[in-house]
Amino acid sequence: MKRVDIVIAAHNPQRRIDRAVSSIVNGNPEARAVVVCHNTSISSITATLDPVLVEGTTFLELNDSIPSPSGPFMFGMRQSKAEYVSIMGSDDQLEPGAVAAWLELADRYSADSVITRLTRGESRTLVRSPAARPWARGILDVYRDRLPYRSAPLGLIRRTALETLQLELTPGARNGGDLEFVSRLWSGGRVVYQKSGPGYVEMADADDRVTHVAKPVTEELAPLTGLLSSAWFSEQTKRTRRALAVKAYRRTVVDTIIKRPRVEDWSAEDLSTLAQIAAALHRIGISPFLSLAESRLLAAVMNSRVADFSAGVAAAKKYRSPAAIGGTHPLSWASPIGSFRYTVASALMR
Template sequence: MSQSIDVVIPVHSAARPLSRALASVLSQKAELTALGVELRTTVVCHNIAVEEMQASIAEALATDDAVTWLPCHDGGTSPAGPRNAALAASTATFLSFLDSDDHLEPGSLAAWWRTARDNDAAAVIAPLRKPEGDILRTPRIRPSMPAVLDPVRDGLAYRSLPFGLLRRHALTNCGFGYAEDIPIGEDLETTLKLWFRGGRIAYPYGAPAYCQTDDAGTDRVTSTLRPLADEFQWLDAMVQSPWLRQAPLRERRTIALKLMRIHGIGALLRRGTGDGPDEVGVWSPSEQAAWLQISRSLRDMAGGELPALSRKDAQLCREAAKADSTEELRAAVVRHSGAGRVGELLTDNPLAVVSRDSVLRHYVLEVLRTRKGVFALR
């Protein structure tokens, strides 16, 4: 067969629902074969014996000739190691990453492959079904539903997970790889590089989805509240990345704005919404100093300012920079939550209120996206 898809499933515990993930892939073999596409599946056993994982699932799945069992013993907890091991080992035309607690809907791989074929795409961004059952409304695709997405105009920065179908030679050409020396955020910078520098990016409108679940358990690495300096360690490398430093201002600004809105404001809200006593280490002068550095880095990335940041988000950023205790941060978060529609819709710079990245513009486009069925399924 001239084309092949390798679905990579990293797994580190026999308690994970690997059978469901694996079955959701292998059940699509016949459909892909009819299209002339070979299906491969690589199960990366991360710091766990291959035999232990094989014994935890049905024999028919464990012995399927489409499955390769790849050991990865790096002693770490980050999913970057096993993903990079699979990247290095694979020879397939396309790769698709699947978390062991998630699964694919029937017909998804064939639908994504057709989209990649028809658009000569370097990557196809998968429709992502959330645990609640609806489809994640990112990227922020224009209501015109373009066949090939524009990184800025279609808000690709707002999809930070590289789930879908990724052409292997495009990954190689743009230097795609997961950061192995940081505790979380290992995929943020490399995914942005793929969306902005990897080539033609497509979205398979109406196609079956990648399904996320709530079955990860309590051992998910990102569930722990860490010091800000650790949580944003990925940012240090990102701001020094040559491709981003050389990017046009409009790209750097849209990326920095997304990082501030989703990761920066999100980090402040997680630390400022607790109902219990002032936990040691939640917010302190050292956390305040870390926030100052994070905020400065994001604004530098954006050319010195984030004009489309909402009034309430901008105010929270400024108040966090002055807060030296959890009590002060929580008071700032209360004011943020009570800012109302004016604080949410108006921008820190009044001239940016109808700019492409403003909240007001996003809400208007959300209505149009719904009417056009951008994120509707067949």
């Protein structure tokens, strides 16, 4: 038995699953490729692969008629008996030696999770998250190392942590299904970050990812609403709740606005849902950590001033502007999750 099972969800025989499987079989011998054929037959997927790749891969079948990656990923991880599990997009790939690098870190620090070094596309553009402290080594902290900004559990997960930390991808979610999963893992597990070496490459050459399909805001943000209203979230420390909430505003809320650049893209229901979520984040106490531009955008969202959304996002992301770097509260400058230190730490990532 190999130490790592890497679960790939395959629902479309037209996708480049051969690239993902080959990167495991041919470049990472410490791992086993486990392909969950989701709402499609095993034969339809194996027909697209070289026989050598088929021989070196385990295939499972899940028919649940639900267009969500949560189901096949959890199905594959629960079937595993390996020491560690991992999930992988069917379009993506691992660099040769990535799994060995992860295992070395996991063994050195007795980690529950190793967050992989993540790059995108053929150009291997570095994904600047999490913006951990540059000097930090070993086990990281959810607040001081800004772990919530890594929104997908890519890398290694100790299989037993699925039960001990009660990790589950949100059933049925077409996007954001990993939000509560990583929130629990980053907050409660022993987590390390792979800052260098071979890692995970996220590709973007498929046009049918369910997470990219436009959806009503209520559905799109349902995982965030579920997290904020969960018993688990209410039991966390104030610093953990704020670390998660600040990230949710900067990424989840702002990304929702970016997807809808025109006033006519917003329905009354969409605006109401977004305003309610923004108000909930405000009550958690995110405002002191925000830059001046982020604070102005938050006020526009809470009051559904849709005409101000696009300009507000542009101002918040203009990182060379003083208004986008710091706010009026000292915490926006001094806190690890404040706008100033977050911006600097992101810029320092190499």
